[in-house]
Amino acid sequence: MDKSTLNTYFHSLFPIQKEVVEKITETFSNFVLVKNTTLLDKDTISTKTYFLEKGYMRSYLLDEDNNEVTTNIYSGPCFVNDFLSFFKKQPTKEIYQTLTDCEIWETSLENVQTNFHNIAEFREFSRLLFVINYYKLNDRVIEMASQKAETRYLNLLKQQPFTFQHVPLKIIASYLGITDSTLSRIRKEISKL
Amino acid sequence: MDKSTLNTYFHSLFPIQKEVVEKITETFSNFVLVKNTTLLDKDTISTKTYFLEKGYMRSYLLDEDNNEVTTNIYSGPCFVNDFLSFFKKQPTKEIYQTLTDCEIWETSLENVQTNFHNIAEFREFSRLLFVINYYKLNDRVIEMASQKAETRYLNLLKQQPFTFQHVPLKIIASYLGITDSTLSRIRKEISKL
DNA sequence: ATAAGCACTTGATAAATGTCAAGAAATTAT
DNA sequence: ATAATTTCTTGACATTTATCAAGTGCTTAT
Structure with missing residues (x-):
């Protein structure tokens, strides 16, 4: 029950007293999920807020052609929330799934x-x-509206290089809004340079 | 100084007592902006929160090729905010501009x-x-990542039909992430059916 | 260790969208 | 009312991305 990563996260975002953070994180409890586990399923109501201490997760949904659309990739430490479901008590439209083994904190x-x-x-x-x-x-x-796939790929590579070591390319492709074939070709082109 | 639209907006989103809303909106003051006026310019810090009572606005920026990218189209009544600039006191990256004559409320x-x-x-x-x-x-x-331009256009047409009567198509095109030529062709195709 | 199932790549081809330039139509300014 | 400006459309062509199918290699389960 070492809350140091969780507590540090609060400090990193906003100047806040140690005692106050400890008060806030008092009710958080932790658990572990193995790779490819669903944390929060489609059509359920999120009653918890989650803090991903370690590991990778994603949220995704299926479009009308049953293609997976990855809406977000999470790399701990960070909060993982379906805000709409959690605060408005509505069923989620997305599925939240671990991509690696994960250490997670939650509170109600x-x-x-x-x-x-x-x-x-x-x-x-x-x-x-x-x-x-x-x-x-x-x-x-803005990126989706104005940049082509190759630029979006290069931006992601720069911003989250470690993601590429833990997340399959087909998931990254769907996050970038392209097919896995196209991503493969983009990578091939870039590797030539 | 008729705050009825402003007050009603609070009630419409969240059940809240009349007296409490009146207390909240006490400090709001109003003004009028004519068409094509900049409400909040790039690289400035937003010190006000705005409520667009009547009219249309947009936020936009210029990409590296100097193309306008419309990030949002606002149709009153609604709040218009650059959250990052307002709450974090950072310079805005976007320009907020009226698209028609507008009636606006603000508070600090x-x-x-x-x-x-x-x-x-x-x-x-x-x-x-x-x-x-x-x-x-x-x-x-999700739409940008998974739907083609024609679908996005039809969705917007269904969700905000009145926008099309007040906002130039070239701005709508840039909001949809396509060129005005492509939007023109999409509209031509649809009109054939 | 082997088989089964994924993930990734690649080729051929098609569809979607962009670019540039010109002209028509609409709007705005004088 | 006329001129100037902006918006919208259209054509020809180029680029980007998708689709489908096959094959290779990697991972996982038994």
């Missing part, structure tokens, strides 16, 4: 609510987490 | 902070606004 919505309304620093932290996630997504939309 | 970060930390219902409202905006963006990424 009730605990989040208590902290959100009673600890000013947690409120600020929560909002900041939203802002950061929102802008990552925004940057991705 | 200080007022938002006071309400965020003192009014539980406002905290819930704020978070909900984030959640909703986050998922709109998430849906857009």
Whole structure:
């Protein structure tokens, strides 16, 4: 039950007192999931917020042609949440799955609510987490709208180089919005240079 | 200074007492902007949160080839915010511009902070606004990654039909991540059916 | 250790979308 | 009302990406 990574994450995002962080993380409990396990399934309601301490995960869904669309790739340490399901108590549209063995912390919505309304620093932290996630997504939309596949690939390679050592290329391809054949060809082209 | 639309917006998103909403909107003041005016310029820090009561706006940026990339189209009534700039006090990367004459309300970060930390219902409202905006963006990424241009166009037409009566097609095209030529051809194809 | 199942690559071809340039149509300014 | 500007359309052609199918190699389960 070593919460040092979890606690450090709070400090890294927002200046906040050690005692306050310990109060916030008091209710978090941890568990381990092996590779290829579903953490949160489609059409269920997320009652927990998750912190991925170590390992890789993804969220994905199936489009109308039954192709997998990877919506996010998570590399710990980071929070993993289906915000809509968790806060609005709606069924998820996406599946959250481990891509490697993972170490995860969780706490309930009730605990989040208590902290959100009673600890000013947690409120600020929560909002900041939203802002950061929102802008990552925004940057991705801009990329998708304006950059070609090769550029998106090179950006991802620069931003998350370690992901490529743990996540299959076909999943990375679907995250980039291209087929695995196209990604394979892009990589071939680049390796020629 | 009729705040009824603004106040109603709060109620529509989240059950909240009339008196509490009036307290929250107390500090909002209004103004009018004519078509094609910049509300928030690139590289400036957003010190206000905006509520677009009436009219159309967009946010956009220029990519490396100096093409406009429209990141969002806003149709009042709705909040218009550069969250990153407003909450993290960072320079915006995008330009926020009116597309028609607009009626806008604004209040300062200080007022938002006071309400965020003192009014539980406002905290819930704020978070909900984030959640909703986050998922709109998430849906857009999924669309961009998995649907072709024609489908994205038809979805937008269904979801925001009135936008097409007030926003030039070239802006809609850049929002869809395609060129205006391609949008023109898509519309021609569809009109044939 | 072997078989089965995935992940990845590659070729041939097709579909989707972009580029550039010109002209038509609509809007805005004088 | 006219001119100027911007938006929209269209054609010819180029580029990007998808599709389908086959084959290779790697991983996993028995």
